[in-house]
Amino acid sequence: MAGQALLAARGLTRDFRGFRAVDHVDLDIAPESVHALVGPNGAGKTTLFNLLTGFLPPTAGTITLAGRDVTGLPPERVARLGVARSFQITSLFPQLSAREHVELALQSPSGLGWRFWRSATLMRRYRDRADELLDMVGLAGLAEAPSEALAYGRKRALELAIALALDPKVLLLDEPTAGMGLEDVDRTVELIATVRQGRTVVMVEHNMSVVGRLADTVTVLQAGTVLVEGPYEQVRADERVITAYLGAADAAH
Numbered sequence: 001m002a003g004q005a006l007l008a009a010r011g012l013t014r015d016f017r018g019f020r021a022v023d024h025v026d027l028d029i030a031p032e033s034v035h036a037l038v039g040p041n042g043a044g045k046t047t048l049f050n051l052l053t054g055f056l057p058p059t060a061g062t063i064t065l066a067g068r069d070v071t072g073l074p075p076e077r078v079a080r081l082g083v084a085r086s087f088q089i090t091s092l093f094p095q096l097s098a099r100e101h102v103e104l105a106l107q108s109p110s111g112l113g114w115r116f117w118r119s120a121t122l123m124r125r126y127r128d129r130a131d132e133l134l135d136m137v138g139l140a141g142l143a144e145a146p147s148e149a150l151a152y153g154r155k156r157a158l159e160l161a162i163a164l165a166l167d168p169k170v171l172l173l174d175e176p177t178a179g180m181g182l183e184d185v186d187r188t189v190e191l192i193a194t195v196r197q198g199r200t201v202v203m204v205e206h207n208m209s210v211v212g213r214l215a216d217t218v219t220v221l222q223a224g225t226v227l228v229e230g231p232y233e234q235v236r237a238d239e240r241v242i243t244a245y246l247g248a249a250d251a252a253h
């Protein structure tokens with residue numbers, strides 16, 4: 001199994017001052033699959049995401065990308081090796097246009113740090129690719145719009161275009177439909193179905209209908225451990241998963 005995985009974790013563990021948020025997780029993300037991480041609040045999904053992208057170093061365990069050990073590498077190195085995550089809206093510059101954001105991402109080798117504009121000629125080379133990416137995420141008509149003028153769903157689409165500028169092998173999406181109305185959810189599902197072509201997608205997603213429509217494999221986390229893993233239909237019918245969610249709902253009331 002590990003030999004076939006593009007991104008794999010073994011015994012991945014992360015403690016926060018004695019509290020174990022991720023507890024010996026084994027994960028195999030198959031190439032060109034959509035793999036969803038789900039689970040009740042506090043299950044460790046975000047922490048696992050941060051571990052896989054180098055934003056947090058693990059307390060124990062290993063992460064491999066195409067068989068190469070990437071454990072403990074900083075996020076920009078992980079990104080350069082082909083693992084990109086969609087950025088949060090807070091990292092957009094209000095006055096820069098959608099196109100300028102993507103152009104900047106294209107000329108930044110890691111996609112993480114914004115660099116100074118190099119030269120007008122060089123930037124023009126990025127323009128065609130930027131416009132292609134904006135078109136892919138449905139923002140072709142909004143290329144000139146300052147990011148602050150974009151509606152919420154469009155801002156999330158711009159984040160995706162920025163992540164795609166790295167041409168990542170693995171794209172990590174953190175709750176891609178969070179806070180969206182039905183129409184934007186549908187558009188985002190279609191968008192992910194498009195951008196997954198030739199890529200591997202890992203997503204944390206609370207909306208089970210979205211998971212059902214997109215994911216090949218679902219990993220359910222609970223209290224930092226893998227509770228169940230498998231195809232959506234199998235996972236949603238699993239008694240342990242139903243109990244975990246009902247338990248979490250009870251605890252919230």
Ligand SMILES: Nc1ncnc2c1ncn2[C@@H]1O[C@H](COP(=O)(O)OP(=O)(O)OP(=O)(O)O)[C@@H](O)[C@H]1O
Nearest residue numbers: 016019020021039040041042043044045046047048
């Ligand atoms: N920096 C931190 N310091 C201390 N505890 C943390 C830290 N980050 C996360 N935790 C704890 O680790 C556990 C897992 O958190 P995490 O955010 O990974 O869960 P999650 O599954 O993403 O939850 P949610 O669905 O609510 O986002 C939680 O109990 C959380 O309080």
